[in-house]
Amino acid sequence: MTTVLQVSNLRKAFGGITAVDGVSFEVRDGEILGIIGPNGSGKSTLFNCVLGQLRPSGGEVHVDGKPTTGMRPCDLNRLGVSRTFQLLQVFPQLSVRDNLILAGQEHQGSMYSRLFGRADAGLGDAADRMIEFFRLSHLVNEQAASLSYGQQKLLDAAMAFMAGPRLVLLDEPAGGVNLTMLVNLRERLQAYHSERKATFVVIEHQMEFVMALCTRVLVLAEGRIIAEGTPQEIRSNPAVIDAYLGPGSARHE
Amino acid sequence: MNRLGIIAVGAAVIFAIVVPFLLKPFGVYLISMWAVLTIAAIGLNLTLGYAGQISLAQGAFVGIGAYAVALMTQAGWPYPIAFVGAGSLCFIIGWGLGYPALRVQHHYLAFVTLAFTTLVFLVLRNEEWLTRGIYGISGIERPTFLGWSTAGARDFYFFCLGALTAFSAATWWMLRSPWGRAFVALRENPVRALSLGLDTRRYTLMAFAIGSSLAGFAGAIYAPLVQFIEPNSFALGLSFNLLLIVIVGGSGHFFGPFVGTLVAVLLPEWMRITQGYYLMVYAAIVMLLLAFCPSGLVGLMERAAKAVMIRRNLDRIASAERISR
Numbered sequence: 001m002t003t004v005l006q007v008s009n010l011r012k013a014f015g016g017i018t019a020v021d022g023v024s025f026e027v028r029d030g031e032i033l034g035i036i037g038p039n040g041s042g043k044s045t046l047f048n049c050v051l052g053q054l055r056p057s058g059g060e061v062h063v064d065g066k067p068t069t070g071m072r073p074c075d076l077n078r079l080g081v082s083r084t085f086q087l088l089q090v091f092p093q094l095s096v097r098d099n100l101i102l103a104g105q106e107h108q109g110s111m112y113s114r115l116f117g118r119a120d121a122g123l124g125d126a127a128d129r130m131i132e133f134f135r136l137s138h139l140v141n142e143q144a145a146s147l148s149y150g151q152q153k154l155l156d157a158a159m160a161f162m163a164g165p166r167l168v169l170l171d172e173p174a175g176g177v178n179l180t181m182l183v184n185l186r187e188r189l190q191a192y193h194s195e196r197k198a199t200f201v202v203i204e205h206q207m208e209f210v211m212a213l214c215t216r217v218l219v220l221a222e223g224r225i226i227a228e229g230t231p232q233e234i235r236s237n238p239a240v241i242d243a244y245l246g247p248g249s250a251r252h253e
Numbered sequence: 254m255n256r257l258g259i260i261a262v263g264a265a266v267i268f269a270i271v272v273p274f275l276l277k278p279f280g281v282y283l284i285s286m287w288a289v290l291t292i293a294a295i296g297l298n299l300t301l302g303y304a305g306q307i308s309l310a311q312g313a314f315v316g317i318g319a320y321a322v323a324l325m326t327q328a329g330w331p332y333p334i335a336f337v338g339a340g341s342l343c344f345i346i347g348w349g350l351g352y353p354a355l356r357v358q359h360h361y362l363a364f365v366t367l368a369f370t371t372l373v374f375l376v377l378r379n380e381e382w383l384t385r386g387i388y389g390i391s392g393i394e395r396p397t398f399l400g401w402s403t404a405g406a407r408d409f410y411f412f413c414l415g416a417l418t419a420f421s422a423a424t425w426w427m428l429r430s431p432w433g434r435a436f437v438a439l440r441e442n443p444v445r446a447l448s449l450g451l452d453t454r455r456y457t458l459m460a461f462a463i464g465s466s467l468a469g470f471a472g473a474i475y476a477p478l479v480q481f482i483e484p485n486s487f488a489l490g491l492s493f494n495l496l497l498i499v500i501v502g503g504s505g506h507f508f509g510p511f512v513g514t515l516v517a518v519l520l521p522e523w524m525r526i527t528q529g530y531y532l533m534v535y536a537a538i539v540m541l542l543l544a545f546c547p548s549g550l551v552g553l554m555e556r557a558a559k560a561v562m563i564r565r566n567l568d569r570i571a572s573a574e575r576i577s578r
Contacts, residue, residue, distance in 0.1 A: 051448065077450035089445040091438055102438055105431040106450035114431040121431045163450065 002029045003065075004167050004199050005050070005081075010059035012042075012049050019045040021223035022059070027167065032193060032200040034214030034231075036207070038244055042223040043203045044086055047171055051083055052076050063167065078107060080166035084156050084173060086203075092145035096136055096155055099144050100127040103162035127162070134158040134188055150181030157185065161192060167199045174206040182206070186213055211235065219243065257558060265511075269414055273407045281406040282478075287518045288413035289474050292420050294498045294510030296467025299424065301496070302505035303433065304460035305440025306354050310366040311495040313373035314343045314465045316487025318472025320377065323390045323482055332396035332477075339473035340466045347465025351458035370492050377484035389483030393476045403477075413474055420467060427463075428507065436460055440505075468495075501542060503549025512550045516542075 005027040012020040020042045027033050037043050048054040050061050052073040061069045068076055091099050105121040108114060114121055131140050134154045139147060144155060153173065160168050173189070174182050186209055192198060204210045210217060211231040219227040219234060221243040227234060234240055273281045297311040318339040325335035353365040377384045384390075395403045396412075403409040427433060435456050438446040447453050476482050494517055502513020520538065524531035546553045 053444070053448070073447045074450050074452050077448060083448050085445065085448075089442055091441045091445070093441060094434065094437060098434055101431075102434045102446075102451075103449045105434065106452070108431075111432075111452070111455065115427065117430070119429045119431070159449065 003027070004029050004063065005201070006060075006062040006065075007046075007050060008060045008062075010046065010049055010061065011057045012045050012054060013057045018223055020049060020056075023220070023223070023225055024059075025218055025225065025228070027199060027201055030197050030199055031216060032202060032214045034210040034217040035201065035203045035220060036205070036210055036217060036234075036240075037220035041220040041243075043220055044171055046220070047083065047169055047201075047203065051081065051169065074106070077163070077165075080163075081169070082160040082163060082165035082167070083169040084160045084171055086171045086175065088149070088152050088156055090144040090147075090152050090155050090159070093143060095141050095143055096131060096147070097124075097127050097140050099155060099159055100130055100162050103159035107163045123162075130158050130162055133192070135184070150177050150185075153177050153181070154185060154188070157189065161196075161198070164196070165198070167201070169201045169203075171203045172205065173202065174204055174209045182209060189213060262508075273410050278406045281410050283518060283522060285406070285410045285413045285478050287514050288410070288417045289471050289478060290495070290498065290518060291510050291514040292417055292474070293468045293471035294495055294502070294514055295420060295424055296464040296471070297495050298499045298502075298504065298506075298510045299428075299436070299467070300460050300464030301499055302503075302509065303428065303436040303440060304457065304464075306351075306457060306460055307359060307363045308350075308366045308461070308464065309363050309489070309492045309496065310350060310369045310373075311464070311468050312487050312489070312491030312493075313370040314347065314468030315472040315475060315491060315495075316373055316377060316482075316484075317346065318343055318469030319476040319482050319487070320384060320390070320472075321469070322473040323393045323476045324383070326394065326396075326477075327390070327392075333398075336470070336473045340470040343469025343472075344462045344466035347469075348458050348462040350465065351461030354457050354461060355454055367489065367492075370489055374484055374488045377487065384484070387484065389481060390476075391481040393480045393482065395477045395480070409478060413478065416470070416474055420470065424467075425507065432456075432459075437505075497539065501539065501549055503551030503553075506549065506551040506555070509549055509551045516550070 003026045007026070008024050010020055010023045011018065023042075023046060035043050035046070045054065049056040052068070052071050055070050059069070060067060063076070063079055063081055066079070068079065091102065094102065101120050101123045104123045104126065105114065108121045108123065109117060120127070128140070131137055134157070136151065136154060136158070139151065144152060147155065157170065157173055160170070173185060177185060189200070190213065193200060202210065202214060214231060217229065217231055217234045218225055219237070219240045226239050226243060227237045229237070272284060276284070293311055293315050296314075297308060300306050300308050321339040321342050322332070322335045325338055326332055330338075350366065350369055354362050357365060378386055380386070395409055397403065401408070403412045428436070435446070435451055438449075438451060439453055439456050439460070443453050498513035498517045499510060500513070501516050502509030502511065521531060521535050524534050527534050542550070548556075
């Protein structure tokens with residue numbers, strides 16, 4: 001299997017605090033990799049360094065073998081790497097449809113050809129299909145601001161898929177989503193994964209969500225990877241239980 | 254746009270064509286000024302209302318455009334070339350002024366652009382070799398296009414109206430294209446926009462450059478309208494006034510600048526019936542307006558139209574129920 005994303009010895013320090021401390025891993029084509037870890041373990045910082053939102057203090061990132069360390073997020077996105085953020089990030093004043101068209105339009109032609117081209121950049125149908133796929137059809141012309149939190153989370157995820165990315169990094173997709181919506185979201189992500197053979201990396205706190213969705217899991221604590229394996233292996237790993245519940249907890253199991 | 258909107262715009266266009274025949278020359282001058290300032294305000298609405306980049310430099314760009322046209326035509330260049338030159342010059346300088354916006358935002362950016370306005374004012378006032386300083390430039394002639402002289406007040410008004418129509422149409426086209434969506438994304442969430450492949454740097458610079466060039470074109474019409482320009486006309490007051498126009502009209506609404514300029518140009522004149530108090534009354538009206546209607550007049554109209562529509566739908570549902578019973 002080919003490697004889509006390779007992260008080698010990545011480091012990020014903020015002043016005296018090292019948030020990510022020499023992390024190396026790779027993401028293989030078609031897998032869903034979960035990254036878990038306690039709050040403050042450096043998960044989001046890791047994402048931000050991989051995706052160019054932050055400049056890493058050291059280490060390297062390769063996408064499909066190409067070095068992308070320190071590349072701007074917009075250029076990285078046009079290479080086929082897409083993401084969602086921990087906090088909800090849709091464009092509240094735009095309609096659901098416009099949010100999705102926006103998420104794909106920069107991949108269509110050049111900036112100047114878009115000015116003279118079609119208003120929907122030729123993405124109207126693709127947007128409608130994506131809306132249908134995520135079961136938001138009844139909301140297509142609503143402003144994103146008027147959607148419920150769970151619906152906005154779905155839209156947020158749909159936007160990350162709009163440009164047909166090679167790799168999608170999802171930062172806490174299930175955060176703050178109610179149980180019904182959670183099942184819906186997981187099922188949509190799985191459906192998308194099997195239909196398009198997409199590759200995902202998912203940061204998540206919701207253990208059941210991770211265990212059901214991911215094929216492989218990395219555990220981060222204090223900026224380092226402390227465990228790696230299948231969801232079953234991770235569940236019974238004493239180092240993981242220590243990191244989450246404090247040292248010694250594993251022995252009482 | 255719904256049917257109500259199309260009817261309103263159609264009525265406004267007919268009114269704009271008929272009204273100069275009903276007014277005295279000073280009235281025609283005022284509506285010409287309305288057209289000119291609306292062009293500049295459309296530019297600021299693009300930069301501020303759509304792309305979310307605050308600028309207190311719009312008046313300075315009107316000044317740069319006005320001086321460029323005045324100096325070029327008096328040096329013997331034909332007006333159309335001077336006109337395009339003024340807009341292009343402002344496009345380039347506006348692009349340059351966009352760079353600070355890549356680093357600072359909101360009130361910091363307001364101060365950067367405010368300093369720029371002061372700088373332009375000082376250049377206009379002090380660099381006499383170029384701008385003739387405080388004496389200003391007088392005797393700016395109105396252009397003739399293919400034998401049509403715009404020297405008369407009414408003719409010049411139609412030139413202003415034609416330019417306003419052309420620039421509004423171009424802006425409308427741009428805002429309905431993917432660029433319009435990108436500008437709104439820049440205003441609402443630049444970090445997310447960047448992660449979706451939007452080159453936010455280039456769009457920010459473009460928003461500044463296009464907004465500034467519209468001010469430059471407005472200045473290029475302002476100069477032959479007033480026929481005498483001097484540095485004070487383009488000091489901070491004008492930039493604040495344009496900002497007021499955009500906000501009172503409805504920032505981020507396409508028709509905001511048209512309505513806002515009506516308030517800023519005509520309301521003070523109507524308030525003259527209160528004699529010495531007219532500016533005070535005007536200021537009070539503006540304060541009330543902003544306190545009770547921060548989305549501007551067009552925002553208020555949209556809300557009212559929506560309320561009427563909901564009302565009508567409810568009535569229809571109610572009467573349908575009555576019939577079915």
